[in-house]
Amino acid sequence: MFIMSYPFSEIEPKWQAWWEKQGVYHAKDPSETGQEKFYGLVEFPYPSGEGLHVGHPRPYTAIDILTRKRRMEGKNVLYPMGWDAFGLPTENYAIKTKQPPAKVTAKNITNFKRQIQMLGLGFDWSREINTTDPEYYKWTQWMFIKFFDAWFDEKMQKARPIAELVVPKEIEDSGSGAVQEYRDAKRLAFKQKTEINWCPKDKIGLANEEAVGGICDRCGGPVEKREKEQWMLRITSYAQRLIDELDQVDYLEKIKTSQINWIGRSEGALIEFQIPNSKFQIQIFTTRPDTLFGATYLVLSPEHHLIKNYELRITNYEEVKKYQEKAKNKSDLERQENKEKTGVQLKGVMAINPATKKEIPIWVADYVLSGYGTGAIMAVPAHDDRDFAFAKKHNLKIINVVCPPFDYWKDEIYEKRHELEKWLRGRGQTPAQESEWQKKIDSGYEKYKKSLESNEIFYCYTELGKTINSDFLNGLETSKATEKMIVWLEKEKIGEKKVTYKLRDWVFSRQRYWGEPIPMVYCEHCGWAPLNDAELPLLLPEVKAYEPTDTGESPLAGIKSFVNVKCPICKAPARRETDTMPNWAGSSWYFLRYCDPHNKEMFASNFAMKYWMPVDLYNGGMEHTTLHLLYSRFWYKVLFDLGFIPSSCGHEPYKVRRSHAMILGEGGIKMSKSKGNVINPDEIVEKFGADVLRTYEMFIGPYDMDAPWSVKDVLGVKRFLDKVWTLAQAQITNYELRITNGKDAKDVQDGQDEVKTLSLPGADVADVQPYDLVLHQTIKKVSEDIDNLRFNTAVSQLMILTNELQGKVMRSLDFRSYLKLIAPFAPHLAEDLWHQLGNETSIHLETWPQYNETKLIQQNVTVAVQINGKLRGEVKVATDAEEGVVRQTATDESSVKKYLEGQKVKKVVYVKNKIINFIV
């Protein structure tokens, strides 16, 4: 058969325009429909000057396919798109080309929109949003104020309005200044002088999440530390809920894991070390309180506040101070590259180990981080690699001991002896004989008991033959020992249970122009005051120069008319905040705005949110797992707690989260401008059409795995769609023949089985072969595969069906089903063929085909015949044939016979319709 090339360049623009005119993809207003909803969401792009990358269409098409199917299944689908348009690249480009960022953004959006629209995606453009639109960022600012006006109630584990914060009497008595201070210290948005990650190249403060590894997320350059007053959002208050409430959602397991790891909860204890002749004590945090007996020194971070208190007692204070200076100037990057354990002892001050009651030295070292725990640790060199390295280097005492004051270890060690043996063997050490284990443990235990009496430190594991350090002990289940130790600590009033998190508060101000202005004013009398609602949006003023300043101030600081305002509370002259928000702000709630994008009264109505939220499926990149995804969950929870989101929407914004993978360059290397291997979607669409690009990107490989681009494979997909088109033309011709032959058109459309199958022009009726099995298999497989985001195998199944249909004539109902199956993948092609059939409404609003279970049953099946598990032949038997029948047929099969001759069959394993295995 001659395969024709289908006219994609004609039909694609045609149907795109028609869809838009018909509003085919517009979500229906909840008040106008009783349909169930489906809210599918892809991360809205940052409209860069580079234009669309071939990576973009992969998730867009994938979720497009899924939402198209949902629509055809009768759901009211919301699949929106918008622009996350504040951001640094645009600002930098604007600086370079001396154009206003707003203008650059508008231009970029136009280009992005054109590119996205040419892909034939079923986005509801009537709900398009743009984070830089004042009508949008008005609400971002409004929400910030709500954060400012809220605090986190630890007991209720939720945010509440600041007005409901009960101020303790003694504070109230100390005057309004104290009350204000008390409140400010509790707000969810608060100003704090912090050491921030400062990128000297971009001249901007970065959130921890943006400065991972001491490298600027934007420019890849090194990050410095700077002191700066910054707006912060108290995301740490939500640490526990951000972990716990993951139970309520279906995210890819790796997404959950990395969020949990990022939040970094660890359970342990706070332990107090007394300092002789001092009113202070040093508090440390440890996850291994059971190793307290082995703590032979303390280490403080260089920033630790207590150091100053001992200025007079520390005999080498100058040296300590110098060390502190040096540590401060070290960037995170330097710290990481050089993990040498430097440090200085605080001479003249000692601490008491509360378990052993022995005096131990105190050191300062930068391997202890000020931001985690209490910024001080007890060092147990026998148990911790870092402490061990430090002790070795500085000649500190290493006590090889694990010795909680409980009988616990005896049984524990015996239980773990096999693991211990393996561990020892792995290190080339000979473990004890089985018979010796009990003896050794017993004698160790005796020694341990004696040591308690004599108050000597007990070398517990040494008894087991060899030295064992942290490697093994960390592998032991220590939670029980830890638990018991904490009970003991609390009883002895030495310490208490404590949970800490790695998660830091969110640094929320940027010293940049192209972001949402922070709607706050500083007044001498009132402190930080938010704007009144009526003053929102606070517009970003036009500026002459967008360049950031070296002083670390935003360009806005130079505009007097912007800065000098009246206090919103007391009307006294005041100064406006000149920092702007990070571009994570607008994306933290955009999914809410899509529900009701034109609302002037509220960011979205309760009615709309009740219907649409939560998002049923949210797809986005893995790189946003600990940034956008975490931020927006937090943001949503705050709005929820404060009652701005209906409680029926639930605690989590996204029911399901899935991730796509990257498209790599030809040969498997990452696409990049410098390597010159970037594929431009414009070119592909021009050459092959959007349907080919879409289908190819779905066929390229498993959706969640990186896949290399291949020009040759694109051609293969093009051939496939040409084949579909050619096949369809023949079917349509045949369909018309049927009608002109006097068949009732309605009969034909209903696809009644009695409608006689006609031959293709020129073909013999006898050529017509049944295709029901493959068709229904395909309906089943494609349906399931789309639901499970297994698009590659769905496409391959469509290819199998198309191959099967070559030269065959379909009943018209079946042909319609065939087109519907293809419609989500190649929407233009399917729509055109659909209309060629005489339909006047869109195929994308038709109902999704159902498979018929009975059509999946075959009359005969092939059963594999094995002798001793080796394949020796196959036989055709009736479906569900009895074992005896199959056995006889198999035994008679010539290829099998020779293996069974003269053999006694000991056993037969028969799996219906699959396999029969003779054991001889």
Next chain:
RNA sequence: GCCCGAGUGGCGAAAUGGUAUACGCACCUGACUUAAGAUCAGGCGCCGCAAGGCAUGUGGGUUCGAGUCCCACCUCGGGCACCA
């Protein structure tokens, strides 16, 4: 170091514990064509003339039967990393 992934033809990749290599690409042979391309028919894991044997990173194990489950290990990719 820790946490994820992934190792199957020449390549992208398929396989509820049941005939490994579906589908696509590349390649080979033939047809049509002056020719090329497109298209069509057929072939295509490796060794072997064949019978047959060997193949899913390596080594063990469970099972009538393992790419799939268990144990140990190797390689590659990604993420995190002095978090006490």
